[in-house]
Amino acid sequence: MTKGKKIRTLFMTMLMISSTANSGYAILSVVISTFVRKYRWITEEEMQDYVALVQGAPGPLAINISLVAGYHVAGFWGAAAAVLGCAIPPLVIMLLVSVFYGLIVGNQWVRVFMHGMQAGVIAMLADLVLGIISATTKERKWYPCLLMAGSFLFAMLVKGSSLPLVSACILIGCIMYLRKKGGEKK
Amino acid sequence: MNALLDLFLGFLRIGVMAFGGAYASIPLVQREVVDVNGWLTYEEFGNLLALDELTPGPILINSATFVGASVAGVPGAVVASLGSILPACLITMILLWFFRKYRKLEIITEVIFAIKCMTVGLVSVTILRAISNAILLSGGALGFDPVMVLLTAAAFLVIRKWQTNPLIVMLCSGLIYSLYSLIVS
Numbered sequence: 001m002t003k004g005k006k007i008r009t010l011f012m013t014m015l016m017i018s019s020t021a022n023s024g025y026a027i028l029s030v031v032i033s034t035f036v037r038k039y040r041w042i043t044e045e046e047m048q049d050y051v052a053l054v055q056g057a058p059g060p061l062a063i064n065i066s067l068v069a070g071y072h073v074a075g076f077w078g079a080a081a082a083v084l085g086c087a088i089p090p091l092v093i094m095l096l097v098s099v100f101y102g103l104i105v106g107n108q109w110v111r112v113f114m115h116g117m118q119a120g121v122i123a124m125l126a127d128l129v130l131g132i133i134s135a136t137t138k139e140r141k142w143y144p145c146l147l148m149a150g151s152f153l154f155a156m157l158v159k160g161s162s163l164p165l166v167s168a169c170i171l172i173g174c175i176m177y178l179r180k181k182g183g184e185k186k
Numbered sequence: 187m188n189a190l191l192d193l194f195l196g197f198l199r200i201g202v203m204a205f206g207g208a209y210a211s212i213p214l215v216q217r218e219v220v221d222v223n224g225w226l227t228y229e230e231f232g233n234l235l236a237l238d239e240l241t242p243g244p245i246l247i248n249s250a251t252f253v254g255a256s257v258a259g260v261p262g263a264v265v266a267s268l269g270s271i272l273p274a275c276l277i278t279m280i281l282l283w284f285f286r287k288y289r290k291l292e293i294i295t296e297v298i299f300a301i302k303c304m305t306v307g308l309v310s311v312t313i314l315r316a317i318s319n320a321i322l323l324s325g326g327a328l329g330f331d332p333v334m335v336l337l338t339a340a341a342f343l344v345i346r347k348w349q350t351n352p353l354i355v356m357l358c359s360g361l362i363y364s365l366y367s368l369i370v371s
Contacts, residue, residue, distance in 0.1 A: 016353075017353060018242060018243065019242060020242060020353055020356070020357060021242055021353060021356070022241075022242045022243075023208075024207075024208075024244060025309060025312065026352065026353075026356065029352040030351060030352050030353045033349070033351050033352055033353075034351070037349060048302060049285075049289075049298050049302075051302070051305060052298045052299075052301035052302045052305060053281055053282065053285050053298065053301075054278055054281070055301050055304070055305065056277075056281055056301075057274055057277040057278040057281055058201060058202060058203065058204040058205045058273055058274055058277060059201055059204050059244075059246060059270070059271055059273060059274020059275075059277075059278075060204075060244030060245075060246050060247065060271070060274065061207070061244075062243075062244055063244070063247075063271050063274050063275065063278075064274055064275075064278045067274075067275055067278050067279070067282075068278065068282055071279075071282060079279075083271070083275060087247060087267060087271060089242060089243065090241065090242055090243020090244065090247045090248055090251065091243075091247060091251050091263060091264070091267050093241050093242060093243065094237070094241050094243065094247070094248050094251035094252055094255075094263075095251060095255055095260065095263055097237055097240065097241050098237065098251075098252055098255060098256075101233065101237065104240060109364060110240060112363065112364050112367045113360040113361070113363070113364045114239070114240060114360065115320060115334075115360075115363060116334075116337065116359050116360040116361070116362060116363020116364055116366075116367075117356045117357070117359055117360035117363075118316055118319065118320035118334070118359075119320065119334055119337035119338040119340075119341050119359040119363065120337075120341045120352065120355040120356030120357070120358070120359035120360070121316060121320075121356060122313060122316050122317055122320065122321075122338050122341070122342075123338055123339075123341035123342035123344075123345050123352075123355065123359075124341075124345060124352040124355065124356065125309055125312060125313045125316065126313060126342055127342065127345045127346050127352075128309060129306055129309050129310060129313065130346075132302055132305060132306050133306055135302070136299065136302055136303055136306070144299075144303045147300060147303035147304060147307070148303045148304075148306040148307045148310075149307070150307065151303065151304040151305075151306070151307025151308060152306075152307035152308075152310050152311060153307075154307070155307055155308050155310075155311040156311055156314075162205065162206040162207065162210065162308060163205040163206055165304060165308075166205075166301065166304065169297075169300040169301050169303070169304045170297050170300065170301070172300050173293070173296040173297030173298070173299060173300035173301070174293060174296070174297060176296050176299075176300065177292060177293040177296040177297075180292070180296070
């Protein structure tokens with residue numbers, strides 16, 4: 001596929017994904033399904049690295065993932081196409097919905113449909129988590145499990161921003177690196 | 187013109203601090219939109235949150251669109267949305283540049299590994315909250331909703347075993363549940 005075609009594909013795919021998926025992780029899941037598994041433009045491991053990378057950035061996961069995936073596939077214009085494709089649907093849909101607010105919020109079938117969608121959302125999130133767990137516990141056991149459990153507890157107990165957690169994990173990562181280096185010197 | 191600038195700057199401020207996902211962003215948006223600028227009342231903000239539930243898209247863009255539109259129509263919505271995602275794009279680009287340049291460094295690999303593990307913890311909480319909302323709270327007599335449990339299990343199987351596009355699975359589960367509700371009611 002030529003670069004130009006890739007850029008168009010990025011835009012159209014993100015447009016479609018962003019119109020229906022209702023959370024950043026849902027969008028991530030479809031991005032993986034499309035760009036990693038279907039088109040094979042990004043490897044699974046690279047994608048997981050990107051997900052970890054964007055944890056350090058503010059803003060919606062959907063936008064950040066679109067940006068990195070788009071850049072990976074087709075440079076600056078790929079990133080731009082992906083971000084635009086991601087940002088336009090919520091803009092348009094929200095504009096329409098806020099006009100017809102009364103009609104839509106009152107409609108019980110919209111609620112029922114959204115409720116049913118949650119089953120798919122849960123399944124999709126579980127698939128994502130299992131993928132990362134199997135990737136991280138391939139060579140090490142107790143360290144990743146401990147970190148996962150700790151992060152889980154933190155997220156359960158602390159309602160606000162996860163920024164302190166991200167900072168702590170960056171620190172832990174550095175410490176583990178130094179331990180490794182220290183061990184090698186022996 | 188002033189209104190557009192205010193919108194842009196206001197949502198730029200929110201965008202810079204928007205770490206930690208939707209739950210963390212909501213109070214930020216509320217502070218800027220209701221308290222600082224008075225663009226919405228508390229009640230209108232509540233409406234916004236309800237709409238955000240129903241529409242796709244991140245709370246940041248949804249609130250920017252909603253507020254921007256009510257203050258200055260379509261241009262307001264566009265300008266506010268732009269301001270909200272600009273910090274994200276810039277910082278992500280910087281992170282990406284660092285990553286591409288230094289990815290071979292082992293320390294980066296270690297840090298990324300740690301953050302991957304953290305992501306598992308975070309997403310697990312999201313999963314639990316979703317399960318509690320979608321399967322348990324709507325339980326009725328049994329305390330949980332058996333149809334939703336079946337649907338979730340089926341969706342998981344389809345995604346895991348057959349690698350189906352999750353989007354299709356989500357839309358189908360929504361459809362199936364709607365049909366079920368239609369039949370039962």
